[in-house]
Amino acid sequence: MTEGQNARKEEGKPKKRKEQKPYGGKDLGLRFKDKGRDLKETVAYKNGEWMPKSQVTIELGDRGFYLGDAVFDLFRTFDGRPFRIKDHIDRFFRSAQFARLDPGFTPDELTALTLECVERNEQLRSEFGDWSVWFSVTRGLAGWRTLDAKPTFVVYAGEVPFYTFADQYADGASAVITRSRNHTHQSLDPKVKHTSRMHLNLSDLEARDVDPTAWPIMLDMEGNIAEGSGSNVFVVSGSSIKTPSDATILRGVTRDVVIELSDQLGIPLSEEAIQPYDVYTADEVFFTSTPFSVLPVTSVDRREIGDGRPGPIATRLLAAFSELAGIDIVDQAQRYKDARSDN
Ligand SMILES: Cc1ncc(COP(=O)(O)O)c(C=O)c1O
Incomplete structure (x- = not known):
């Protein structure tokens, strides 16, 4: 059979549906031990990809890291429900506009992304109570005087640090x-x-x-x-x-x-x-x-x-x-x- 015939045969076959796995196929919600403590792994987003939070890296040459050239915001959830998400996202866009940073998303897209972050981490919420959902944009990998970088963008769920104020x-x-x-x-x-x-x-x-x-x-x-x-x-x-x-x-x-x-x-x-x-x-x-x-x-x-x-x-x-x-x-x-x- 020629290559073309092979291709046509393949076309005729019903396509096998790709199995939809949460977290882009990665098995998250991991547990690992650190100094005897049982820790839980949340899932985070960086530049188009979801991954375990511990795998998110910011490079040394990222201006957010070495120049503090970044803006961020965070909202919290109450029993898993995001609170005043629009206000936080609007403030984030104002901060980015002032700092001349481009998050690469519209406010609606960012809202959807942060809600997805809440949803993907829902399985761990009962252990922490609730989430702080952080989103940051840095000017990205670039030198001191070069500003044409591709921004680095992250969304992640962190704890609400109840232990610092509960009492x-x-x-x-x-x-x-x-x-x-x-x-x-x-x-x-x-x-x-x-x-x-x-x-x-x-x-x-x-x-x-x-x-x-x-x-x-x-x-x-x-x-x-x-x-x-x-x-x-x-x-x-x-x-x-x-x-x-x-x-x-x-x-x-x-x-x-x-x-x-x-x-x-x-x-x-x-x-x-x-x-x-x-x-x-x-x-x-x-x-x-x-x-x-x-x-x-x-x-x-x-x-x-x-x-x-x-x-x-x-x-x-x-x-x-x-x-x-x-x-x-x-x-x-x-x-x-x-x-x-x-x-
Ligand atoms: C400097 C500063 N002031 C005030 C606030 C309180 O803002 P919000 O009520 O939006 O958390 C924050 C929040 O992190 C802050 O960083």
Whole structure:
């Protein structure tokens, strides 16, 4: 039989359907031992391919690695349901636009990809409680002055680090106003969620020098309260709430939710300049952030805030947040605080 006849014979045959295996045929959801700990492997996406997260590599020559030339965002799930995914994706695209980075996707495509990440890792969720779903784009492999690189794009599911805050819902967190200042919009606009986070890291270390469990609060260049290293700051005086305007902060998605909830609960809230004075003399202080939603702060610079216990407004907001998320946020954090993933 000639080659052509062979080909025609093949054409006539019904095509054997390729077996659809999850994770592109790779057997993920792996378990492996590390220093006696039983770890679980989540699945991640890099530049068009799904793979076990431990196999995702970023090359040394990637500008995201050696220059911090990257933007990112993350949302969390509540009982596996993504929360405010659109807000996080929209912020990611604004960050990328500002940094002149091209994620290579439309917002709808990225939404589908992050939802796929949640779905592919669903089998492991019961062990961790929920996911933080991260997505980052770097300018890719290129030299210091060459900018025509192909971006590196990753999506992955990480833990919600319950162990870092679970006990602080009831006990109250402690905070330290640090000497490291936040960037201003005149230098690197804090509205951009970028990976050039050294000032945030240093501020974190400073806070921990004072108290190993403390969270930092950074000031802006005018000495006004700006934000935490991964959170926004709110103060309560009497029955009203104040939070810094978005001039010198990342506009937190959780912050927006709390603004909406305050409105629904009839609690007056204003966005205005706040000084350390307002923090030290407040009845309540609290942080907002994606992993913990609302976290009461009961000491700042070792000074007691209010009566030193989580206050009624933070407690009400947290309850309203739980209702919105469809889960008891505090109870879940307590239940899963010992769960640790491989990230
Ligand atoms: C610097 C900074 N501020 C505030 C926040 C809180 O933002 P969100 O509520 O969207 O998590 C974050 C989140 O990581 C952050 O990095």
